[in-house]
Amino acid sequence: MNDINTLLIILFVAIGTYFLRFSGLYLANKLNKIKNVDLFLEAIPVTLLISLIIPSIIKVGTIGIIASIISILIMYKTKNSFFAMSIAVFVVALHRNGLLL
Amino acid sequence: MINNFKYGFKANLPISISVLAYGIVLGVICTSKSITFLQLALMNIFIFAGSSQFVIVDMITNPINLSIIIGSALLINLRYFLITASLNDFFKNSSINKKALFVHFVTDESWAVAINKKRSDLFVYLITAFFAIILERNISNISYIIVSSLIGCYVYVYINKKRSYE
Numbered sequence: 001m002n003d004i005n006t007l008l009i010i011l012f013v014a015i016g017t018y019f020l021r022f023s024g025l026y027l028a029n030k031l032n033k034i035k036n037v038d039l040f041l042e043a044i045p046v047t048l049l050i051s052l053i054i055p056s057i058i059k060v061g062t063i064g065i066i067a068s069i070i071s072i073l074i075m076y077k078t079k080n081s082f083f084a085m086s087i088a089v090f091v092v093a094l095h096r097n098g099l100l101l
Numbered sequence: 102m103i104n105n106f107k108y109g110f111k112a113n114l115p116i117s118i119s120v121l122a123y124g125i126v127l128g129v130i131c132t133s134k135s136i137t138f139l140q141l142a143l144m145n146i147f148i149f150a151g152s153s154q155f156v157i158v159d160m161i162t163n164p165i166n167l168s169i170i171i172g173s174a175l176l177i178n179l180r181y182f183l184i185t186a187s188l189n190d191f192f193k194n195s196s197i198n199k200k201a202l203f204v205h206f207v208t209d210e211s212w213a214v215a216i217n218k219k220r221s222d223l224f225v226y227l228i229t230a231f232f233a234i235i236l237e238r239n240i241s242n243i244s245y246i247i248v249s250s251l252i253g254c255y256v257y258v259y260i261n262k263k264r265s266y267e
Contacts, residue, residue, distance in 0.1 A: 007140070020175070025188060082115040
């Protein structure tokens with residue numbers, strides 16, 4: 001393994017990622033002045049959250065969908081994200097060990 | 102100020118469990134790819150984006166193809182363009198220097214929690230999340246050394262025991 005190559009990868013990816021982060025914030029500020037762009041910007045968080053979360057849930061399978069529904073219900077009732085997440089993880093763990101369904 | 106730090110740390114606690122878990126997995130993969138702890142720590146601090154770090158570590162083989170690894174990692178990190186674009190409201194009245202400094206601390210986890218809370222003190226919040234996640238990742242990377250050395254010890258004792266029976 002070449003150490004310099006690894007360091008070069010870290011350097012270039014770090015610069016690129018920083019550039020992407022900064023340009024998003026910088027350009028959003030500029031684009032804001034154009035009409036109707038704010039509608040698009042407002043929709044980003046929900047769209048991104050769904051696109052990040054839904055594939056992971058489907059990847060786990062039926063038990064993933066069941067666990068996420070349980071998690072949503074607990075979150076709705078108790079408003080405690082830590083508890084809701086723990087229960088969902090526990091349900092998936094039980095299923096993987098053959099103790100459920 | 103201290104209360105804000107406390108609040109940021111508390112809000113990120115549920116997410117830190119998953120960070121700890123994938124930090125350990127990343128550490129274990131790194132041992133098989135002979136990536137040193139220092140290189141991993143540099144990655145954690147300067148790239149600070151979980152999924153692309155996994156891709157980098159996965160793709161590092163002998164010989165290394167630099168352009169493909171860098172290209173793939175940046176392709177995955179393209180989402181940060183949209184993520185920081187959505188944070189524009191928080192940074193409305195900030196100077197360009199402040200934006201340039203704090204934008205590095207934005208990550209999937211802290212962004213998801215921050216956008217939910219809609220706090221005005223986002224700067225303190227993101228900084229706290231950054232330190233919490235960095236701490237968590239580095240701790241989990243240290244723990245892989247402990248776990249792998251424990252496994253090593255066990256295998257050594259087991260083999261020696263078997264030999265003594267023979």
